[in-house]
Amino acid sequence: MGIAEETCDGITVVETHNAAARNAWILVAAQSLGGASSPIIISLGGLVGQQLAADPAAATLPVSMLNLGLAVGTLPAAVIMRRFGRRAGYVLGATIGMTAGLVATLGILQASFAVFCIGTFMAGLYSAYVQSYRFAATDGLVGADRDRAISRVMVGGLVAAVIGPQLVIWTRNVLPDHAFAGSFLSQAALAMLAIPILLSLRRPQRSIKTSTDGSDGRPLSRILTSPRYLLAVATGVVSYGLMTFVMTAAPMAMVGHGHSVDSAALGIQWHVLSMFGPSFLTGRLMARFGKERVAAVGLLLIGASALVALGGLDVAHFWGALILLGIGWNFGFIGATAMVADCHAPSERGKAQGANDFIVFGTVACASFFAGSLLHSSGWTTINWLVLPAVAFILVPLVWRAASLPKIN
Structure with a gap:
């Protein structure tokens, strides 16, 4: 397939491929930052819950709220991205993630278990967007290029696996008399850093048009x-x-x-x-x-x-x-x-x-x-x-x- 080949919009296949490959690397960086949010909450959510919850049995509720936010946020995130585009959706998600870290920090500072749980729930909403980065990396790609793009984004998951727990260790005592508050401030900072990275996403033009018969297939039941x-x-x-x-x-x-x-x-x-x-x-x-x-x-x-x-x-x-x-x-x-x-x-x-x-x-x-x-x-x-x-x-x-x-x- 040569460089001279064009799509129906006059965009060459090579240009489409290059834009998609660039996006994949942008999403690697975004995954490295956004994917670190969940390990921070998983590492500390139960421990903070033990400190703040009136009932010890509710200690893991903050982690449950993270997962509930992810479940609840999956379908709305898909709707938002379908209507306004992936870049707008991902920037909104990172903004929610930044706010989530600040709200969780506030919950610790005020010793409010409810506020802390709201913060972890919002982090779950952010995770609903992060979860789809691997699919976004395949936009505009076909065949083996899609598999390679997914693998690259998974590298971001490996980086996130190191960043999250290390930030817990480095920042958990940054704010005196408020153990772990610094870790959730760092969670907000990671989401904030992801915003300019996500703003650099570009929508690749499609090099291949697909056709459908308009059918929605079998009913969900x-x-x-x-x-x-x-x-x-x-x-x-x-x-x-x-x-x-x-x-x-x-x-x-x-x-x-x-x-x-x-x-x-x-x-x-x-x-x-x-x-x-x-x-x-x-x-x-x-x-x-x-x-x-x-x-x-x-x-x-x-x-x-x-x-x-x-x-x-x-x-x-x-x-x-x-x-x-x-x-x-x-x-x-x-x-x-x-x-x-x-x-x-x-x-x-x-x-x-x-x-x-x-x-x-x-x-x-x-x-x-x-x-x-x-x-x-x-x-x-x-x-x-x-x-x-x-x-x-x-x-x-x-x-x-x-x-x-x-x-x-």
Whole structure:
């Protein structure tokens, strides 16, 4: 395909490709900043909740509000970006993220649990925009270029996994007599830094026009009752739900068993690194072995993480469990996402994927809240024992499904 080839608008394919590739790198930087918000809240939300909540069982409510904000914000974010464009939507999201950090800081300064939870909920709304950066990176690209663009954005997730926990360590005592307030100020600063980066996004012209028959495909009720779709959604719910269930409780469990806040933050850092690190290989593994088989291995790794956690209470047990949990989430959730993509026609993409995200992130919000209540009432051991039957419940039909598929050469 030569440089002289043009689109119907007179824009060359090369120009379109270059604009899209430039956007991908901009989104890498934005992901590095915006993706650090969630690790900060996950590392500290439960600990701040323990300080501010009147009921210890509600300690993980701030993390639950983060996940609830993500679930609630997914569909409105899509509508806003569809109407006003990705750049306007992402700048709005970063503005919400900056405000979220300031509100959470205010909640700590005023010792107001409600205000702090509002701040973490707003951070979830910001995360709804950040979650779509990997899809935006593919705009104007086709084929292998799309895969490379997604991989680049995942590099931003790795950087965010380092930035977030390190900021917790560096800034948690910046404001005297208000532990952790400085960390949430740094969260606001990261979102503010993302705004000028996002303003440099440009909408690439389309080099290939697509045609549709105007059909919206099957009604959502029929999609939701499809066995393949239900298994795919259930795999995502269990993979993401169990990961959140254990990850939310882990920092409080570590501190409760005599480990330092820094150790807890570093444990979350290793966990988030293990969540994003395998992404460069996951696509190849799915192409080689099949997405159902990769998702099944992910669930097995999540089960293995629970067994490691049950093996002891040393830092090594906590960190080892969190690392296995992250890798298991990567295989399980990405495999489930690819399974969902196989269950709908292009015209059904919006409603099928939107319903999946709403179910998954709604469940995640419930799991994060239940984790705090269960940790307070029954302890870290009980949380990890509950992981095993949940894994088995989905693993059995998933393995049956994988065994029924032809082997990939």
